[in-house]
Amino acid sequence: MHLTSVPVLLAIAAIFMLAGLVKGVIGMGLPTVAIGLLGLMMPPAQAAALLIVPSLFSNLWQAAVGGHARELTSRLWPLFVGLCIGAAFGAVYLSHRAEGTATMWLGIALFVYALLGLFKIDFKVPARREGPIGFVCGIFTGAIAVTTGVFAIPMVPYLQGLHLDRHRLVQALGLAFTVSTVALAAALQHTGEFHADIVWPSLAALVAVLIGMRLGQWVRGRIRPETFRLCFFIGLMLLGAHLALRTWL
Numbered sequence: 001m002h003l004t005s006v007p008v009l010l011a012i013a014a015i016f017m018l019a020g021l022v023k024g025v026i027g028m029g030l031p032t033v034a035i036g037l038l039g040l041m042m043p044p045a046q047a048a049a050l051l052i053v054p055s056l057f058s059n060l061w062q063a064a065v066g067g068h069a070r071e072l073t074s075r076l077w078p079l080f081v082g083l084c085i086g087a088a089f090g091a092v093y094l095s096h097r098a099e100g101t102a103t104m105w106l107g108i109a110l111f112v113y114a115l116l117g118l119f120k121i122d123f124k125v126p127a128r129r130e131g132p133i134g135f136v137c138g139i140f141t142g143a144i145a146v147t148t149g150v151f152a153i154p155m156v157p158y159l160q161g162l163h164l165d166r167h168r169l170v171q172a173l174g175l176a177f178t179v180s181t182v183a184l185a186a187a188l189q190h191t192g193e194f195h196a197d198i199v200w201p202s203l204a205a206l207v208a209v210l211i212g213m214r215l216g217q218w219v220r221g222r223i224r225p226e227t228f229r230l231c232f233f234i235g236l237m238l239l240g241a242h243l244a245l246r247t248w249l
Helices: 007-027 030-038 043-066 069-094 099-118 127-150 155-161 166-191 198-220 224-245
Strands: none
Touching: 007 043, 007 099, 007 198, 030 043, 030 099, 030 127, 030 155, 030 224, 043 099, 043 127, 043 166, 043 198, 069 127, 069 155, 069 166, 069 224, 127 155, 127 166, 155 166, 166 198, 198 224
């Protein structure tokens, strides 16, 4: 697929604008929506490469706001180390896997993510085991991220299980997603997926995300976030099921 052709660029921009809109309304879902829809037209690894620039930009901003970066980093460093190790293992696996298998795992990851969000399944992480559990969650999240481009499972449920206050949780997610994005970029560079050809598509995606987030903020004042959230997770579950089953049909 020629990423710089006009029809492909327009499709990429539309997908990232929709993903930005979702994030603007409910504060999450940008990478998941983008990867899920891009997975309909390209391999997950190529979709993940397009995600790097817009994701890193938005996550750096989220990580910088809140004033708790040092406190959260000292608490979450085992998770961050695990993310880097998992991404390294995933990079080795990524270069040897079939495209169809990757698409199937992307679909499964999206389905599980939507299921957890739809039913609001809550976890509680024991304080004494935060470090070891975070390290293991980081390894699995890093490996899954390189394989599918989705870096939410099991990291997001883990962070929610720490029961941080709202502001600390938002900043913790920003920090974790920033580390995940950098680790994913390094892994994709190693496998040859992150190259100069994605510069223009990535910039188009970044502009589209910013527009979409602004539209999402406008929509948020005119629709109940819970209603939008319900539709989002149902749609994501159907998309995940389609991608997972497409390999077998």
